[in-house]
Amino acid sequence: MFNPANQAHFSLDIEGADPDFKVLAFTGHEALNQPFRFDLELVSERSRLDLESLLHKPAFLAFTPDGRGVHGQVFGIAVGEIGNRLTHYHLTLVPRLAYLALRHNQRIFQHLSVPQIIGQVLEDHGILADAYAFRLGPKAPPPRDYCTQYDESDLHFISRLCEEEGLHFHFEHQPDGHLLVFGEDASAFPKLGRPVAYLANTGQVADEPVIKRFGLRMEARTLRVTRRDYFFEKPRLLMEAAHPPPDDLPQPDLEDYDYPGRFTDRDRGRRLARQAQERHRRDYRLADGDSDEPRLVSGHLLSLSEHPKPEWNDLWLITALHHEGKQPQVLEEFASLDSAIDTLRNTATQALGLSASQPDGDFKQGYRNHFQAIPWDVPARPDLKHPKPxxxxxxxxxxxxxxxxxxxxxxxxxxxxxxxxxxxxxxxxxxxxxxxxxxxxxxxxxxxxxxxxxxxxxxxxxxxxxxxxxxxxxxxxxxVHQPPYELPANKTRTLLKTDSSPGGGGYNELRIEDRKGQEQIYIHAQRDWDENIEHDQKIRVGNQRHDRVEGSVYSEFLGEQHHTLHKDRKTELKLDDHLTIGNEQHIRIGSNRLVEAGQEIHLKAGQKLVIEAGMELTLQAGGSFIKLDPGGITVSGPLAKLNAGGAPGKGSGLKALGPWLPASAALAMAGNRLNTAQPSALAKRLQEAAELEEEEEEEELEATETGITLRIGLFFDGTGNNLGNSALTAQCQRDDRELYDAQSLGSLVEHCKRYGFKDMSPEGLFETAPDNSYGNAASNVALLHTLYADNATDVIQPDAKAGYVRVYLEGIGTESGSRDNLYSQATGQGSSGVTARVRQSPSAIAEQVTLFLSKNPAVSVARLEFDIFGFSRGAASARHFANEVLKPGGGVLAQVLGPARLGLPADFDWTRDVQINFIGLFDTVAAINAPLKGDFSVNDYNPGVNLYLPAGCARKVLHITARDEKRWQFALNRVFPGHEELALPGVHSNIGGGYRPQQTERLLLTKPEVTLVTPRRPLEHSPAWQRALKEADRLMGRGLPGSGELRPIAWRAAQPKHERGMVPSERWMVAVAMDRTVYGDLSKVALRAMHEAAVKFEVPLKALPAEAAFQLPDDLVPIAEKLLDYARGASNRLTYEEERYLLGRYIHTSAHWVPTAGLLLNKPANHRLAYNQRPQEGYPE
Incomplete structure (x- = not known):
C-alpha cells in the first residue's frame, strides 16, 4: 500500500518558502458546503523561522508521492517545543474561502442572480474567475431584484445564498491550487477514477487501498413540502406551491409548511418547494465507512466494488470526510507523538460530527479516513445552517x-x-x-x-x-428638518403642512390649535381650494364671521336662497349694483325706507306703476311740489301747467349686467369596496387544483363573483355591561365639571342621582357609583362595535364587492333603559342569559340586514362572513354563536338567513357560502350555574353552552385573558388547545373594559382574623396584627396601594361571656385594608391588541379615534408599547418598577374580602382556575 515505513510519504510544500518542514502527523476534515481545515504537526531543524512571513502562503499537503493531497493557504502557524535538533510546529491549512468568515459587511445587491452575487463577493477577496466555477444546469437561479447582506460575514452570506437556492459547493485540488466549484445537481461532481474495493477490516494488509468498513442507515424524514407567500401586486392570487411525497414511500404524512415562502410567482414557489423536500430527504439513506484510500475527497463520486451486498456496489457521493495521517519515522526526538495526535484527532472528529471508528492504539502510522456518503442520484441540497439575519x-x-x-x-x-x-x-x-x-x-x-x-x-x-x-x-x-412650528412652545398644535413642489416657496396647511382659550382650526391653500359637497352643508358660527375675497365672487344657487338677519345689515358697494329678477320682487319694510341718489332715480314699469301712501304722498323738484294727503291735492310752484304742451323728462334707462357663472370645483372619483380575502379550504391539496396561469386565475375569480359578500359583525357584551345604559350616565363619569355653570351642574347632579351616583368630591367626581350597568363604562366590545364598518343606512357603490352591518347584543343580565336582571347576572341563565343572547341574535341580524337591503334593493348577497367578538359571559355567547354558524344548516340563524331569504340567492349553500373570519374574545368566563342544585361557577360544567371552538373554525381566533384575575368564582374557559391566547396584565375588566375612568377602592385585602386582646397582650402585639403587618409590607413591595393608603385595621368583634376568675379579654377582628384611587385606562391596551390583530385579518374596523374613551394617558404609553410588542410576538417583558407602577395605579383589585349583599362573591384564590377547551357532550366537533 505504501512504501517501506522508513520513507516519508506525507509532505508539505509552501509556495515561496523553504522552512524544511517534515510532516509528523495531520488531521483534517472536509465536507460539502463548508471550508475544509487541516491541522498539521510539523518538525524542522530550523528553530528561528519568521512565522509571520509564512501566514497566508499557498501550500500543498501531499498524501502520496504521485500528487494526491490538499491545497490551501496557511491560516495559522505556531511554534512548539524546541529540542536539541528539531523544533515542533503546528500549522493550519484552509481554503481561501475560509478567509471570508473574517470580513463582515452590510451592503445591497440589485438585479443580480445568486451566482453573480457570489462571484462579486469572491472577487472582492481576490478569488478570481480561474479559482471558482459554476456548474449549473439549464435553469440557473433567476436574478434577485433586491438582496441584502446584513450584519453577516461574507462566508455566512454566500453560504446562506447557496442554501436558499439549493446550490452546493466543494473543492478540487491540484498541487498548484484549488478550485471552488458550485453546482445544483450531480453533474457538478467528478468521479474519483477507478473503483475502490471493499475489504472487511480483518487485520490483513491489502496490496491496494481499500474500503475497510461500509454501513448504511435509514431515518425518518419529512415527506412533503408546502410553501405559501403573498404578493401585493396580485393580492387575490393564492400564492401557494407544494411538492408531493414520493409515491413509493409509506405514511405517516409528514409535512413541512412554511410562510413566507419568499417567492412572487408560482413556478418559483414550486422550485423552492421541490428543493426543500430534496433537502429534507438528502440523508434519508446515509452511508458511512472507513478506508485507507487517500484519493477520497468530499464532493466526489466514489465507485464501490466487491461488496457482498451487490446493490451497494454503485456510485456514492462523499459528503463528509475526516483524514488522519501519521509518519513517526521523521521524528528523532519527541516521545509524546500519540498524545499530540490524539488531541488533533478528537478536535477534528467533533467538529465534523463523525464517530470514532477505532481506538488510536491500533493506528500508529500511515493514513486512514472516515467518510459519509449518499447515493449518487440523490440531490445534495445543503442544510439550512446559515439563517438569514x-x-x-x-x-x-x-x-x-x-x-x-x-x-x-x-x-x-x-x-x-x-x-x-x-x-x-x-x-x-x-x-x-x-x-x-x-x-x-x-x-x-x-x-x-x-x-x-x-x-x-x-x-x-x-x-x-x-x-x-x-x-x-x-x-x-x-x-436639520425641524417641525413647522417651534416646540414645545406650540405643542398643542396638530397639523398637516406641505411644501409646493418643485421649488418650494408655497404650502398648503391644515392646523388644529388646542391651547385652552385659543382653540383654532386653520386652513391655508397656496392656490386653489375646491369643495364638493354631495348633499347638505351646515355652518354655525358662534360669534363673528369675517370674509375677505381679494378678487371676484361668483355664486350660483339652483334652488332657493333664504337669509335671516336679526340685527342691522350694513352694505357698501364702491361701484355699481346690478340686480336682475326673473319674475317678481317683494320688499317689506317695517318702518322707513330712505333712498338717496346723487343724480337720478329712474323707475319704469312695463304697464303700470302704482305709488301708494297711507297718509301723504309728495313729489318735489326745483322748488315746486305736489302733495296728496287726506286734505286734498296741493300743487305748488311758480306756474302750474295742465295740458299746456311740453315733454316728459327721460331717465337714463336700464343697463343691468348679468352675473358670470361660477367655475366648477375639481371632481374626484369614488373608491371601490374592498375584496375580502378568501382562505383556502382546510386540508386542500394544491396539486388537486387545475394549474392555471396567474392571469387566468384572476380572471376566473372575477368572473365567479356575481354577488357581494355581506360582512356581519356580532358584538356580545359582558355581564353587567350595556352600551346604552353606559351612554345614559356617561356625563356622570366625566371629570370636567368646571365646564358647567351652576344651573347645568345642578341638573347633572340630579340626573346622576336618579341612576345611583352620589357623594361628589371637591374635584367634581362622584365617589359612589351604582354597582350595575348604569355605573359601568363602555366595554371594549362596545367600543369595537362603534368602530366596525356599517352600511345599514348607506347606499353602497354599484360595483362594491362587499357590504357591512354590525349587531350589538346587550351584556348578560342587562336591558337598555331598564333595571338589571340579577338572576341572569348571577347564573348566566334566564331571559338575558348566555344562550338567550344567541337566540336573540337572528332577529337582531335580520333587522340590520333589512335596513341594508332597503337602501340597496338591487344588491344580491352571494356570501356571508362573520366577525364575532365577546367579553366575559358575552365571550361564552360568542363561542356558542360561532358553533351555530358552524352547523351545516346555520342552526338558529336558519330562521332568517337561508336560500331566498334576506337577499340571499335560491342556491345559497350554508356550508359553501358562509365562513367565520375572526373571533375575538376577552377573558371568557361562562360561569353557568344553579346554586340551588349545587352547581357553582367554579367548575367547567356549563350546561347548554357550547364553548368548544374546533381548529379551522375561523381564519383567526384570539383570546386575551386576565393575568392577574384571582377571584375564586371567576374560572377561565380557555380556547387552548387549538387557538392563540394572550395573557396581559390586569384583572377581568382591565382586559374587557367597563371600569370607570377613576374610582375609589376601600377594600379588605386579607381574610379578617379573630385575635384575643388582654391587658398583658395589647392588640399591636397579637400574632394576627403581626401577620397583618407582614402581609401589608409584602403588598406594598409589589406596588400597592399606589398613592393611597394600605395598613392593618382592627374592629371589635362579638364578645364572649366572661366567667368569674377569668383574665379579662376582648375579641378583635384584624385585616389589611386599602384605600386608594385606581384608574380605568389599562383596558385600552387590550383594546389596542385586539384591534390590531383584527385589522391584520381584515376585520373592517376604523382607526382608534382621538377620544378620551380610546386614548392612553401619557404615563401608560411606554408600558403599553411594550405590552403591544409582546402581543405581536416579541419577548419584551416589563421591568419590576413597571409592574409595580401598573399594580399601584391601573390594575384593579377584583378579589377581596368585602362582602356583597352578605356574600363573599369576590373571595380570592391562590391561583385562578382555568379549564382547557374540549368537545362537549351533545355538541359534535
Whole structure:
C-alpha cells in the first residue's frame, strides 16, 4: 500500500518558502458546503523561522508521492517545543474561502442572480474567475431584484445564498491550487477514477487501498413540502406551491409548511418547494465507512466494488470526510507523538460530527479516513445552517431619487431610500428596492396617501424581520428638518403642512390649535381650494364671521336662497349694483325706507306703476311740489301747467349686467369596496387544483363573483355591561365639571342621582357609583362595535364587492333603559342569559340586514362572513354563536338567513357560502350555574353552552385573558388547545373594559382574623396584627396601594361571656385594608391588541379615534408599547418598577374580602382556575 515505513510519504510544500518542514502527523476534515481545515504537526531543524512571513502562503499537503493531497493557504502557524535538533510546529491549512468568515459587511445587491452575487463577493477577496466555477444546469437561479447582506460575514452570506437556492459547493485540488466549484445537481461532481474495493477490516494488509468498513442507515424524514407567500401586486392570487411525497414511500404524512415562502410567482414557489423536500430527504439513506484510500475527497463520486451486498456496489457521493495521517519515522526526538495526535484527532472528529471508528492504539502510522456518503442520484441540497439575519426593530433611512426631482415614486406609491449603514449607495434612484409606504388608511381607490419626499428621514421596519423586505412606516424630524412650528412652545398644535413642489416657496396647511382659550382650526391653500359637497352643508358660527375675497365672487344657487338677519345689515358697494329678477320682487319694510341718489332715480314699469301712501304722498323738484294727503291735492310752484304742451323728462334707462357663472370645483372619483380575502379550504391539496396561469386565475375569480359578500359583525357584551345604559350616565363619569355653570351642574347632579351616583368630591367626581350597568363604562366590545364598518343606512357603490352591518347584543343580565336582571347576572341563565343572547341574535341580524337591503334593493348577497367578538359571559355567547354558524344548516340563524331569504340567492349553500373570519374574545368566563342544585361557577360544567371552538373554525381566533384575575368564582374557559391566547396584565375588566375612568377602592385585602386582646397582650402585639403587618409590607413591595393608603385595621368583634376568675379579654377582628384611587385606562391596551390583530385579518374596523374613551394617558404609553410588542410576538417583558407602577395605579383589585349583599362573591384564590377547551357532550366537533 505504501512504501517501506522508513520513507516519508506525507509532505508539505509552501509556495515561496523553504522552512524544511517534515510532516509528523495531520488531521483534517472536509465536507460539502463548508471550508475544509487541516491541522498539521510539523518538525524542522530550523528553530528561528519568521512565522509571520509564512501566514497566508499557498501550500500543498501531499498524501502520496504521485500528487494526491490538499491545497490551501496557511491560516495559522505556531511554534512548539524546541529540542536539541528539531523544533515542533503546528500549522493550519484552509481554503481561501475560509478567509471570508473574517470580513463582515452590510451592503445591497440589485438585479443580480445568486451566482453573480457570489462571484462579486469572491472577487472582492481576490478569488478570481480561474479559482471558482459554476456548474449549473439549464435553469440557473433567476436574478434577485433586491438582496441584502446584513450584519453577516461574507462566508455566512454566500453560504446562506447557496442554501436558499439549493446550490452546493466543494473543492478540487491540484498541487498548484484549488478550485471552488458550485453546482445544483450531480453533474457538478467528478468521479474519483477507478473503483475502490471493499475489504472487511480483518487485520490483513491489502496490496491496494481499500474500503475497510461500509454501513448504511435509514431515518425518518419529512415527506412533503408546502410553501405559501403573498404578493401585493396580485393580492387575490393564492400564492401557494407544494411538492408531493414520493409515491413509493409509506405514511405517516409528514409535512413541512412554511410562510413566507419568499417567492412572487408560482413556478418559483414550486422550485423552492421541490428543493426543500430534496433537502429534507438528502440523508434519508446515509452511508458511512472507513478506508485507507487517500484519493477520497468530499464532493466526489466514489465507485464501490466487491461488496457482498451487490446493490451497494454503485456510485456514492462523499459528503463528509475526516483524514488522519501519521509518519513517526521523521521524528528523532519527541516521545509524546500519540498524545499530540490524539488531541488533533478528537478536535477534528467533533467538529465534523463523525464517530470514532477505532481506538488510536491500533493506528500508529500511515493514513486512514472516515467518510459519509449518499447515493449518487440523490440531490445534495445543503442544510439550512446559515439563517438569514433578522433586523430587530426599526431603522431610519433617507429618501432618495433622481437628481433634480423632489418626489420620486412608482405607481404603487413606493419610494427608494438610502440606509445609514449602506456605504455603497449613491443617494440616487438606485440605492434600494422600491419600498412600500404604510398608510393610515388604504382601500380600493380611496384612503390616505402622503409620499415621503427626497431627503426626508423615514422610519423603516422589515416584514418578518427580513432585511430584503423593508417597509416605510413613517417620517421623522431631525436636527436639520425641524417641525413647522417651534416646540414645545406650540405643542398643542396638530397639523398637516406641505411644501409646493418643485421649488418650494408655497404650502398648503391644515392646523388644529388646542391651547385652552385659543382653540383654532386653520386652513391655508397656496392656490386653489375646491369643495364638493354631495348633499347638505351646515355652518354655525358662534360669534363673528369675517370674509375677505381679494378678487371676484361668483355664486350660483339652483334652488332657493333664504337669509335671516336679526340685527342691522350694513352694505357698501364702491361701484355699481346690478340686480336682475326673473319674475317678481317683494320688499317689506317695517318702518322707513330712505333712498338717496346723487343724480337720478329712474323707475319704469312695463304697464303700470302704482305709488301708494297711507297718509301723504309728495313729489318735489326745483322748488315746486305736489302733495296728496287726506286734505286734498296741493300743487305748488311758480306756474302750474295742465295740458299746456311740453315733454316728459327721460331717465337714463336700464343697463343691468348679468352675473358670470361660477367655475366648477375639481371632481374626484369614488373608491371601490374592498375584496375580502378568501382562505383556502382546510386540508386542500394544491396539486388537486387545475394549474392555471396567474392571469387566468384572476380572471376566473372575477368572473365567479356575481354577488357581494355581506360582512356581519356580532358584538356580545359582558355581564353587567350595556352600551346604552353606559351612554345614559356617561356625563356622570366625566371629570370636567368646571365646564358647567351652576344651573347645568345642578341638573347633572340630579340626573346622576336618579341612576345611583352620589357623594361628589371637591374635584367634581362622584365617589359612589351604582354597582350595575348604569355605573359601568363602555366595554371594549362596545367600543369595537362603534368602530366596525356599517352600511345599514348607506347606499353602497354599484360595483362594491362587499357590504357591512354590525349587531350589538346587550351584556348578560342587562336591558337598555331598564333595571338589571340579577338572576341572569348571577347564573348566566334566564331571559338575558348566555344562550338567550344567541337566540336573540337572528332577529337582531335580520333587522340590520333589512335596513341594508332597503337602501340597496338591487344588491344580491352571494356570501356571508362573520366577525364575532365577546367579553366575559358575552365571550361564552360568542363561542356558542360561532358553533351555530358552524352547523351545516346555520342552526338558529336558519330562521332568517337561508336560500331566498334576506337577499340571499335560491342556491345559497350554508356550508359553501358562509365562513367565520375572526373571533375575538376577552377573558371568557361562562360561569353557568344553579346554586340551588349545587352547581357553582367554579367548575367547567356549563350546561347548554357550547364553548368548544374546533381548529379551522375561523381564519383567526384570539383570546386575551386576565393575568392577574384571582377571584375564586371567576374560572377561565380557555380556547387552548387549538387557538392563540394572550395573557396581559390586569384583572377581568382591565382586559374587557367597563371600569370607570377613576374610582375609589376601600377594600379588605386579607381574610379578617379573630385575635384575643388582654391587658398583658395589647392588640399591636397579637400574632394576627403581626401577620397583618407582614402581609401589608409584602403588598406594598409589589406596588400597592399606589398613592393611597394600605395598613392593618382592627374592629371589635362579638364578645364572649366572661366567667368569674377569668383574665379579662376582648375579641378583635384584624385585616389589611386599602384605600386608594385606581384608574380605568389599562383596558385600552387590550383594546389596542385586539384591534390590531383584527385589522391584520381584515376585520373592517376604523382607526382608534382621538377620544378620551380610546386614548392612553401619557404615563401608560411606554408600558403599553411594550405590552403591544409582546402581543405581536416579541419577548419584551416589563421591568419590576413597571409592574409595580401598573399594580399601584391601573390594575384593579377584583378579589377581596368585602362582602356583597352578605356574600363573599369576590373571595380570592391562590391561583385562578382555568379549564382547557374540549368537545362537549351533545355538541359534535
Amino acid at each position: 433578522r433586523v430587530l426593530g426599526s431603522q431610519t433611512a433617507v429618501v432618495t431619487g433622481p437628481k433634480g426631482e423632489e418626489i420620486h415614486c412608482d405607481r404603487h406609491g413606493r419610494i427608494k431610500v438610502q440606509f445609514h449603514w449602506d456605504r455603497e449607495g449613491q443617494a440616487d434612484e438606485h440605492t434600494s428596492c422600491w419600498l412600500r409606504v404604510a398608510s393610515s388608511w388604504a382601500g380600493n381607490a380611496y384612503g390616505a396617501i402622503a409620499i415621503p419626499r427626497i431627503g426626508m428621514e423615514v422610519l423603516v421596519t422589515f416584514l418578518e424581520g427580513d432585511p430584503d423586505q423593508p417597509l416605510v412606516t413613517g417620517c421623522l424630524y431631525h436636527g
